[in-house]
Amino acid sequence: MDVLTALTATGDDVDRMVADLAPDKWSRLTPAPGWTVKHQIAHLTAIFALAGLAAADGDRFRALLSSLSDDFDANVDAAMAPHLALDPDALLARWQQTRATAIGALAAVPPDAAVPWLVNPLPPQVLASAGLMELFGHGQDIADALGVHRDWDDRLGHLVGFAVRTKDFGYLARGEQPPADEFRFEITAPSGQRWDFGPEDADQRVEGPAVDFCLLVTRRRHHADLALKAHGDLATRWLEIAQAYRGPAGEGRRPGQFAD
Numbered sequence: 001m002d003v004l005t006a007l008t009a010t011g012d013d014v015d016r017m018v019a020d021l022a023p024d025k026w027s028r029l030t031p032a033p034g035w036t037v038k039h040q041i042a043h044l045t046a047i048f049a050l051a052g053l054a055a056a057d058g059d060r061f062r063a064l065l066s067s068l069s070d071d072f073d074a075n076v077d078a079a080m081a082p083h084l085a086l087d088p089d090a091l092l093a094r095w096q097q098t099r100a101t102a103i104g105a106l107a108a109v110p111p112d113a114a115v116p117w118l119v120n121p122l123p124p125q126v127l128a129s130a131g132l133m134e135l136f137g138h139g140q141d142i143a144d145a146l147g148v149h150r151d152w153d154d155r156l157g158h159l160v161g162f163a164v165r166t167k168d169f170g171y172l173a174r175g176e177q178p179p180a181d182e183f184r185f186e187i188t189a190p191s192g193q194r195w196d197f198g199p200e201d202a203d204q205r206v207e208g209p210a211v212d213f214c215l216l217v218t219r220r221r222h223h224a225d226l227a228l229k230a231h232g233d234l235a236t237r238w239l240e241i242a243q244a245y246r247g248p249a250g251e252g253r254r255p256g257q258f259a260d
Contacts (some may be wrong), residue, residue: 003248011099013150014044018092026088030141033251037145038091040138041136043076045095047134050079051127052102055109058116065118072247090145102131109229119246129162133244137218143259144220148216154189156210156234163217163244164197168176170241173249179234180205187213204232205240217244253258 001009018026018041026038035043054061068075085093094158106115106124114121122130156218164185167179184202187195188209197208206213208228215221216228216239223239229237243249 001153001155003125003132003158004103006158007103007106007128008137009155010139011103012131012149014041014135014139014142015092015096016206017146017148021088021146023088025146028145030145031257032141035141037142038084038088040092040142041095042080044134044138045056045083045091045098046076046079047096048098048102048131051115051131052098052105054115054117055102055105055124055127059255061116066117072235073100097148103128106131126162126165129158130245132159133162133218136214137220137245138152139213140218152190152211154193154210155189157189157195159214159217159244160185160187160210163213163242166217166244167238167242169246170238170243170249173247174241176241177203181232181234183235183238185213204230204234204235204238206230217242219243219250219252221258224254224257225258242252 006028018037021037027036029036030040032040050064053064081095086094106128109115109124111123113124115127116123117127117130132155136156139150142195144146164214165182170180181204182199182202184200184205185196186197186205186207187197187206189195190210205227208226210229211220212226216223216226219242228239230239241249
């Protein structure tokens with residue numbers, strides 16, 4: 001499955017969780033402190049609006065980027081505000097339209113071109129993988145709030161590859177120097193296939209199931225609650241700080257916070 005198909009399918013999964021949601025459940029708190037289900041959809045809408053603008057009109061995107069402050073949280077809140085102001089039905093409609101527009105804009109970018117983004121320009125496939133990461137993480141918050149079990153297939157390979165590509169983000173978020181040592185990742189797909197990254201003889205090794213790996217790098221589960229194994233001191237440390245997104249790490253999740 002190509003990444004844009006994976007992105008579409010995962011967005012559809014998120015839609016199914018909220019499409020027929022009673023109005024009072026939009027205000028249900030999620031595991032993200034202070035964020036309701038409505039906050040999660042508003043944030044996804046803001047992120048996909050940015051991605052769609054970047055893919056369709058790089059000059060307007062760069063102008064918007066230059067207007068942002070240095071306050072990460074303030075920028076996030078400001079981007080969500082107009083979407084949070086909508087009632088749930090209007091927000092759902094805007095989210096669905098924004099997502100479709102962004103995916104269409106990404107599909108129109110030649111694969112060998114680059115799309116301007118928050119730090120560095122990215123190939124459209126990589127930006128789509130970042131969108132998949134957003135859908136996985138914020139969708140998990142919604143699922144946890146509503147008690148929904150999510151089923152996954154091998155489309156997670158795009159997120160696994162993205163997380164390996166962004167392996168150093170956890171260090172950078174904490175002002176630490178990423179180690180020079182190479183890592184080996186041996187990740188088992190939902191189908192049972194194994195996805196390998198890095199040299200076979202690397203001393204630092206992380207292995208385990210893809211769903212758990214994605215829960216780790218989106219910081220939606222504590223590493224102690226996941227079936228992931230680290231070999232080597234650096235790999236062990238990486239499990240504690242892993243994240244596949246820029247910006248502050250956030251509180252993450254506590255050990256034992258979720259029964260599953």
